[in-house]
Amino acid sequence: MKKKWNNHIRGRNPFQLLFLFLLFMLTVILAVIFCNIPEKSSVLEAGIVSMQNQSGVNSPVTAVLLNFRGYDTLLEVMVLLIAVIGVWSLTKATSFGNTADISPVQLGVVHLLTPVMCLVAAYLVWQGSHLAGGAFQGGAILGAAGVLLLVSEIPWTHAVPALVLRIGLVFGPLIFTGIALYCLWARGGLLDYPTGSAGWLILLIETTCALSIGLTLALLFAGGRPDENGSEGDIQ
Amino acid sequence: MSYSILTFFDLILVLTLLSLSWHLLNSEDIFKAVVLFISFGLLMALAWVRMRAPDVALAEAALGAGLTGPLFLAALRRMNRCHKGERRLDIDENRDGDNEKKMEQPHQRS
DSSP states (O other): HHHHHHHHTTSOOOHHHHHHHHHHHHHHHHHHHHHHSSOOOHHHHHHHHHHHHHSSOSHHHHHHHIIIHHHHHHHHHHHHHHHHHHHHOBBBBBOOOOOSSSHHHHHHHHHHHHHHHHHHHHHHHHHHTTOOOHHHHHHHHHHHHHHEEEEEEEEGBSSSSSHHHHHHHHHHHHHHHHHHHHHHHHHHTOOOTTTTTTHHHHHHHHHHHHHHHHHHHHHHHHHHOOOHHHHHHHHO | HHHHHHHHHHHHHHEEEEEEHHHHHHHHOHHHHHHHHHHHHHHHHHHHTTTTHHHHHHIIIIIIIIIIHHHHHHHHOOOOOOOTTOOHHHHHTTHHHHHHHHHHEEEEEE
């Protein structure tokens, strides 16, 4: 056992050992922090509860994500957009196998599942205002539906014009940024929603962002930019 | 009584997560590691539910297990093709020729 361990050590160069040591220390620090976390941080929770009725939504998680810390979510959506731009600048989309390879059972399942998945995604976005759910969860379901369509080589996914894909990708971030700038102009603070209309503004942001996030994830899976005339992709 | 059963369940969940992560990091076969990663994501979603964070659980199940897995598999497929001596640029330029080649040799694992 000891000999094996020695061989293990000897095979590594000093930088790897240093890295391992630092990683170990990080784990220890995290464990110490984890053990010292108070059971409930009363200050934060009380703050959120007291501001809940002004946030326009009933779910504390959505209130934090899209109202109190909306700037973070804006940046997250932008990160996804930049990821797609990065993938598109690297390579073109490849196709997955041939239509002849797809079994009729798979095609049937996809035809059954896709509408259900779109419905679940819409429900998750709607549910985000009072329960668990929201733009990212709904968008992920939409993205999964897109991946299913891509894997099954549904013919019309190749016929979606590239312009439509591009518009779909920036639609959510654009609406989000637009609302943020409008709030800056009207209220003097970025994402400082006008009182009373915060609820439907958040729902609008979530719906458009879910569409864009779904498209983003599906296109990340397609793995490259589409051809300019007819392309890979999907429509939600 | 139910409390103790749930604690037992949590314990098994944690042990399964740890062993899964060890196996997926240790496996030589990348395909096997990806499959283990997907199952790890699903169990992690279960763990988030147990920690009463349903939002994170939903995101983990959909993103961690549902999308990252297929993304890894697609990347693995590209890697295999690059290993066969095809440069990525070649793949991009000769998409049609590549499709014909694929028709001759049926699907590889990935």
